[in-house]
Amino acid sequence: MKTKLFGSVNSAIKILIFGNVAINMSDGFLSPIFAVFITQKIAPGDVSVVGFAIAIYWFAKSVIQLPMARFLDRTDGERDDYWMMIAGGILFVISPLFYIVIDSVWQLYLLQIYVALAGALYVVPWASIFTRHVDKFRIGFEWSLNSSALGFGLMTATALGGYLSKEFGYNLVFILASLAYLVAFITMLFLKRYITQRNHLEKAFPEQHHRSRK
Numbered sequence: 001m002k003t004k005l006f007g008s009v010n011s012a013i014k015i016l017i018f019g020n021v022a023i024n025m026s027d028g029f030l031s032p033i034f035a036v037f038i039t040q041k042i043a044p045g046d047v048s049v050v051g052f053a054i055a056i057y058w059f060a061k062s063v064i065q066l067p068m069a070r071f072l073d074r075t076d077g078e079r080d081d082y083w084m085m086i087a088g089g090i091l092f093v094i095s096p097l098f099y100i101v102i103d104s105v106w107q108l109y110l111l112q113i114y115v116a117l118a119g120a121l122y123v124v125p126w127a128s129i130f131t132r133h134v135d136k137f138r139i140g141f142e143w144s145l146n147s148s149a150l151g152f153g154l155m156t157a158t159a160l161g162g163y164l165s166k167e168f169g170y171n172l173v174f175i176l177a178s179l180a181y182l183v184a185f186i187t188m189l190f191l192k193r194y195i196t197q198r199n200h201l202e203k204a205f206p207e208q209h210h211r212s213r214k
Contacts, residue, residue, distance in 0.1 A: 009142060012133040012194035015187060016126065017146045021153040022184035023092065023122065026177040028157025030096065033165045033173055037099070041170070042108050049105055053112050060116035061123075068124045078132065078195045081125035088121030089185035096177035099170075133194065 038045045038053065072081050095115050102108055134142050157180070165173045 008135060008138065009145065010133065010135055012191060013130065013135070013142055015191045015194070016130050016133070017149050019184045019187040019191075020126065020146060021149045022180050022187060024150050025153045025157040026092070026096065026180035026184070028154040029161035029173050029177040029180065032158055032162035033170055037170050038108065041103065042105060043103060045105065045108075049108070053108055056109050057112040057116045057119075060113045061119050064117055065120035065124045068120055069128075072125060072128055078129055081128050082192060082195045084121050085125040085129070085188060086185070088118050088123075088125075089181070089188055091118035092122060092181040093178060093185055096174040096181070099174050129191075129195075132196075 035047070035050045038050050039047065042049065068084065072084070091114070095111070095118055098111050098114070102111060130146070161173050161176075164176070
């Protein structure tokens, strides 16, 4: 009988959380240096360029992910979700390395759109798969476990990103961010065995489904 705090969390959820932590640690590596990098390395780079770069990312991601979500909701099974997430993971892996070679504002903005596409391809199916695989009566706990794990991962990555960039420069941080994305991508390959070929509608709201049969 499983009595440990995390013992009853199923393997698919553990994989999804671990991969999500790695993805967000990559973002954590970059977050302390992003604005400083732009103002120092991108010509002409100033605070307004930083603001527009972030805004372009969120605008592009917000627009792209909605039709993706509609498509995934209308297709049966999780295979399309899985392969879309894998595609996003591949794009993510190489994205930090582009920051090493860009030197102009238009290249930065274009890269932000690229990263937004990767984010949409990854986040939308990740949330869908996670929702379907949560354990009965542990929905709040498992979403909170994901959030807490992200918090600890970001705490570690932001501290390291700031320190390492100060001591060794930006390029090392970009490489570490790429490696973190690679870890996430490899982790998600282990998820394939848990992907279903048909929808399990009861898994979206397992507690409600359980009560409706009483």
